Amino acid sequence: MQLYHGSNKVVETPVYGEGNPQNDYGLGFYCTENLELAKEWACPRDIDGFANQYELDLEGLTVCHLTEAPYHILNWLAILLENRVFAVSEGLPSQARRYILETFLPDYKRYDILIGYRADDSYFAFANAFLNGTISLTQLGRAMYLGRLGEQVVLRSERAFKAIHFVDSLPVPGTVYYPKRVARDREARSEFQREKTRDDIRGNIYILDILRQEWKNDDARLR
Numbered sequence: 001m002q003l004y005h006g007s008n009k010v011v012e013t014p015v016y017g018e019g020n021p022q023n024d025y026g027l028g029f030y031c032t033e034n035l036e037l038a039k040e041w042a043c044p045r046d047i048d049g050f051a052n053q054y055e056l057d058l059e060g061l062t063v064c065h066l067t068e069a070p071y072h073i074l075n076w077l078a079i080l081l082e083n084r085v086f087a088v089s090e091g092l093p094s095q096a097r098r099y100i101l102e103t104f105l106p107d108y109k110r111y112d113i114l115i116g117y118r119a120d121d122s123y124f125a126f127a128n129a130f131l132n133g134t135i136s137l138t139q140l141g142r143a144m145y146l147g148r149l150g151e152q153v154v155l156r157s158e159r160a161f162k163a164i165h166f167v168d169s170l171p172v173p174g175t176v177y178y179p180k181r182v183a184r185d186r187e188a189r190s191e192f193q194r195e196k197t198r199d200d201i202r203g204n205i206y207i208l209d210i211l212r213q214e215w216k217n218d219d220a221r222l223r
Contacts, residue, residue: 001056003031003153003164006041008049010169016161024119025108026083029155029164031056032118037150040181043174053167056113056153061160064108066116067151071106072222073141076117077127078105086124093131096207104217112160117144118152126192136204139195 005011014029021027032038035051042049066076078100088097108114117123126143129135135143155161205221215222 001033001058001153002167003033003054003056004035004038005029005031005052005054006038006043006049006172007052008042008047010050011052012166012169014155014161014164016158022083022085023154024080024083024152025114025116025154025156027156028114029161031153031155032150033153034150035170036180037118039170039172039177040184042172043178043181045174046178047174049172049174049177051170051172053170054164055167056155056160057163057165058113059163061112061157061163062110063113063115064106064111066106066108066114069223073137073144074100074104074222075106075217076144077130077140078103079108079116080119080123080127084119084124086128088128088131092133092208092211093128096131096133096211099211103215106217109156112155112157114154114156115151116154118150123188125189129196130207133206133208135196136201136206137210138204139198142195143192 005014017027019027019029023030031054032041035053038051039049042051065071066079081097081101082105088094119127123143126135126140130137130140155164
């Protein structure tokens, strides 16, 4: 697998155990198969960065594809709620957060590699809207594709870190890719506002329905 990691520096040897434990999937080395996305991620501000290129040997590694069956959108949301820090209001949102963590959190930490959605800032608005009951389960699922943020590949285990090899580092001009990053996030937010008005409340599933009916992780309606 060919991977890219956007950063403000050249990273020839990713170090196991370093990083931010409050990223989407916890502590790990975050990459993408999409070079353009890596270039945007390298420029969170209007400064130059680097798209570091690697090859990952998957032989012998366990891989969890969170965007494929048997996983569903509430599994992804549960992982996000466990790792990321963002404000959740009292009442329905806090009860929903607790129920999702208790019911839908998968055993993702046992895998060497995780592949799943990336949560930019705009995605916290989507997650909060779902917890607040203002968008449906279907809308939350569609929101994951807004802005074309793509998937990220996360190395979590020491064994995975030993299987990745540095290839090259490509300079990224911040004056070009920071505006692209901002535009992508803005596009996602704009599409989300249009998405919120698209569904009729009748016939759709909201978080309150899931709580009242006590949905479980194997509920067929989540497939």
